[in-house]
Amino acid sequence: MTKRAPLSLLIFVVIYLVFLYAPVVLLPIFAFNDSAIIAFPLEGFTMRWFWALGEEESLFRALKNSLIIAVSASILSTCFGVLTARAIARHEFLGKRPIFGLIMAPLFLPEIIIGVSILIVLLQLGFSLSIWTVIAGHVLIITPFSVSILTTAFGNMDKSLEEASLDLGENRFGTFRRVILPLVAPGLISSLLIGFTISLDEFVIAFFLTGTDPTLPVYIWSMLRFPSKLPTVMALGFVLLVMSLVLLSLFEYFRRRSEKLTGGYGKTQHHVGQEGE
Amino acid sequence: MTASRKLLLKIKNSLPGWRLIGGPFLFGFLLLLTPLLLMILLSFWTQDYLTLDRTLTVNNYVEVFSHPVYFTLIKRSLNISLMVTISTVLLAFPIAYYISFYGGRRKAILLFLITIPFWTSYLLRIFLWKIILGYNGVINSGLMSLNIIDEPLSFILYNTNAVVLALAHAFAPFAILPIFVSLEKIDRSLLEAGRDLGDSAIRSFFRITLPLAMPGVVAASLIVFIPTIGDYVTPRLVGGTDGLMIANMIQVQFSKANNAPLGAALAIVSLSIVVFISLLFILFNRKYLRRQV
Amino acid sequence: MASPAPEKQTNPPSMVMLSGIRKSFTDVEVVKGVDLNIGVGEFFSLLGPSGCGKTTLLRMIAGFESANEGIIAINGENMNKVDANERPTNMVFQSYAIFPHLNVAQNVAYGLKKQGLSKEETKKRVDEMLQLVDLDGYQERPSYALSGGQRQRVALARALIMQPKVLLLDEPLSALDKKLREHMQQELRRLQRTLGITFILVTHDQEEALIMSDRIAVMFDGKIAQVGTPREIYERPVSQRVASFIGVMNFLKGDLIGKTEKGISIASDVFGKITLDANQMPSPLEPGAVTIGIRPEMMSVLYRDSDTADNRLNVKVTSVDYYGDMTFYSVAIPKSNDQVSVCMRNTVGRHVYQIDDEITIGWSNASMVILR
Secondary structure: OOOOOOHHHHHHHHHHHHHHHHHHHHHHHHHOEOOOOOOOOOOOEOOHHHHHHHHOHHHHHHHHHHHHHHHHHHHHHHHHHHHHHHHHHHOOOOOHHHHHHHHHHHHHOOHHHHHHHHHHHHHHHOOOOOHHHHHHHHHHHHHHHHHHHHHHHHHHOOOHHHHHHHHOOOOHHHHHHHHHHHHHHHHHHHHHHHHHHHHHHOOHHHHHHOOOOOOHHHHHHHHOOOHHHHHHHHHHHHHHHHHHHHHHHHHHHHHHHHHHHHOOOOOOOOOOOOOOO | OOHHHHHHHHHHHHHHHHHHHHHHHHHHHHHHHHHHHHHHHHOOOEEEOOEEEOOOOOHHHHHHHHOHHHHHHHHHHHHHHHHHHHHHHHHHHHHHHHHHHHOHHHHHHHHHHHHHHHHOOHHHHHHHHHHHHOOOOHHHHHHHHOOOOOOOOOOOOOOHHHHHHHHHHHHHHHHHHHHHHHHHOOOHHHHHHHHHOOOOHHHHHHHHHHHHHHHHHHHHHHHHHHHHHOOOHHHHHHOOOOOOOHHHHHHHHHOOOOOHHHHHHHHHHHHHHHHHHHHHHHHHOHHHHHOOO | OOOOOOOOOOOOOEEEEEEEEEEEEOOEEEEEEEEEEEEOOOEEEEEOOOOOOHHHHHHHHHOOOOOOEEEEEEOOEEOOOOOHHHOOEEEEOOOOOOOOOOEHHHHHHHHHHHHOOOHHHHHHHHHHHHHHOOOOOOOOOEHHHOOHHHHHHHHHHHHHOOOOOEEEEEOOOOOOOHHHHHHHHHHHHHHHHHHOOEEEEEEOOHHHHHHHOOEEEEEEOOEEEEEEOHHHHHHOOOOHHHHHHOOOOEEEEEEEEEEOOOOEEEEEOOOEEEEEOHHHOOOOOOOEEEEEEEOHHHOEEEOOOOOOOOEEEEEEEEEEEEOOOEEEEEEEOOOOOOEEEEEEEOOOOOOOOOOOOEEEEEEOHHHOEEEO
16 A cells, blocks of 8 residues: 655655656657757757658668677677576586676776777777777676676576476476576567667767777767757657667566566465465 | 695586686676776876887876876866765655655556656767757746846856766666665565654654665665766766866877877776775675665 | 395385485585485385485485485486486476476476377376376466466376386475375375385475385485384384484483393383383394383373383373373473373363373383384
8 A cells, every 4th residue: 555655755756757858858859840950949840850860871871880789799798698697596616706796897887997998908909990899898888787687587497497307308408498498588688688778879988999880879979069960860869769668668578578487486486376275 | 625625626516607607707807807907007108199118107197196187187077976976866865765665556667767768869868968058058048038037047058067967867767776676675564663663754764764775875876976987978068178077088198199008097097096985985884785684 | 324224024126226325515425325225116205304415315316416426226227327317217396396488288298298299199198197186177277377286286297297117206295284285195195006106205294204105214414314114213213313303202211231032121210120022122232321212102191090001100290282182291200300291192081180280100111112
């Protein structure tokens, strides 16, 4: 039974929400605003900025780069995440804590430090900057997220399930295919989606490690200097927002399915169904 | 069993785990640990235009600590970061409290609502704050049209205020979520027990809720503090000249100024300060963190 | 050093044979030399407190752990190089391990996949098995909609459908409530008798072991303390530890004087000098101080002077515990002030004594056991 909140708290929450949404609300407003200047007063409704998006060739190149990077980085991070989560959840080994700490460390370091330090290494070794260097940087910072998501998924899975499968005659590969994979799949998908989203929006590391092929955020950054391009950028931002929302909803859906399948009743016995048989 | 036999056995038993985690670990080792170590090494070298002098020297650090420019930047970055952390966490707490204690069945939806704004591009969000705070921006044109002011306010953009505001906005959900998780874990019957023993609602908040929520507050503070010190985009877009932070200077050293070793030294100094303060903070709050209810 | 008790019943052919099994985890030895011989069609229980190694032993038979030393043979074959998925055993796990993403029928049919049966054949067998465990009609039920008892039966069906030579059960009833547990104990017994398969059950609940088993192995600290039928374990425990683990046992101090052709003579202040039968001393002991065990239900309260007993004692009641069908009296023996328990069935008209009452108790010589 939830009580009613005190009025002062409610007012605070409303004001806070206004604060949170302030910049976001402006995005569609100026994306559809029929003016080349991003300022009030508004001039009327138009879709021309969205059509203009279609003309920007460099935009599409940047988008393509970002997509390639995001897909690669999320797949690689998810693989790393699976390996790490499985090792942490099912095995004991020397150095477990420091190794885990190193893999999760990127979460706790400012991005600029990470970007700069990788840059140094690459320059010293004579590597040139390219899509691959950005992918590497992204994998570094996305892996901790994958590990978190997948550790929960593996941790919730009853260890006996794998033994039961073996006991019933399946070999290791069959067990993986018929038991582990289906149960971990929602977690895998969540990890891929979140990795994809993080990579797509990531700016600092991409900024430092990108070569001649900019990512989308790097492209946007360069566009911010040109006032004439701004409305188009607004339109782009709006498109990205909608896409992100769709992805986020998918992520939430899969996260719930994952919880339903592996957690919540494998260990704690919920007496669903009729009693007294 | 002798000690060395035990160790050998432990190593043998570690092999399956090592085989799994070897890849990710190697990756982190090559791309995080080694670069950081290299960066430390680099900070002891010097660079003249494009030539790198590998003789070890502490000149860079001397320069960082002697030239007022760097010191001002570091101090300002710390200041901004602290202000952002304090304001963000303070403001986040009531929101987290509201969702946890008054959210009922709509908790998930409320959390979702909190995160929607942050699915826009970070760059664009900061840029939009520029729009809001600018000379012809939303606030100014709005206030002027309502005749509250005659002239546009200029103190709201291109200075540290703007940076703090924009960063506080950007990191809001990062502060709300850990505090929320901590509040959720609090057994509601503890509060009932407090009331039963005579506490008013306010007293039970300070004596029970707040202490038990501290792990979340500590986590939120660190999650906000650490990245904001090293933020690059916000000071660049809305900081003007007065609001630039250390990350901007580091970037300059690596590009225009062609002084990577100095940039490295700056980065190491900043990182050390961050780590030091974070450890202090964690130590200070040890007593809250140990009691994981 | 553990040694198998001599088989008291007609020896069934051996199904599972463990010889010299030792197992350590890093530097802790959990199984310290176990020899066991389990016969075909036996309901065999491994009984012991938590941490005694019984579950480890079961898992070694299943193949999930390998022994550091010793041989495990099932149906005459050495299993040392045989993987878990190849062994003729199947296990019912403590958590039941029902696959959450499959429904009941799919769970039960899981192990049949590799046999390449037709759909109809699979369905037939699944239906048969579900009928056997009383879950007919539950085929389509999703796993998360099952109660604890239902999940247990699904786990049973899933294991039995594989027609194993040995069914292993790891504390299968510990998660169920009392009534359900009692029902399932009968069910498991019935199933085992119907199918004739060898069952090996691991439990810490001695009542459970007594009710269901043909034979029990009592295990402490990685070693087998005693193997025998429930009756042997209960009435002729080899040591105090076994005696107190199964049920309640009174302990009296006495002296073992010596063995003669007439029997074993013992003496104490409490009961004087008496001669007991040779089988009342399950482990060979030297003359000297010994402990005598008597089960509380073997002692009775003597209501009338005319009631006869081999041994009589005047005692004082120190506490009374009423259990509905029984009453337990704790009484203090004069002079030594030792306590013993006396258990009396409550029958109509029988007087129930109070604390501080002075009563007389009695017991027969045949009910005594000389323990290590």
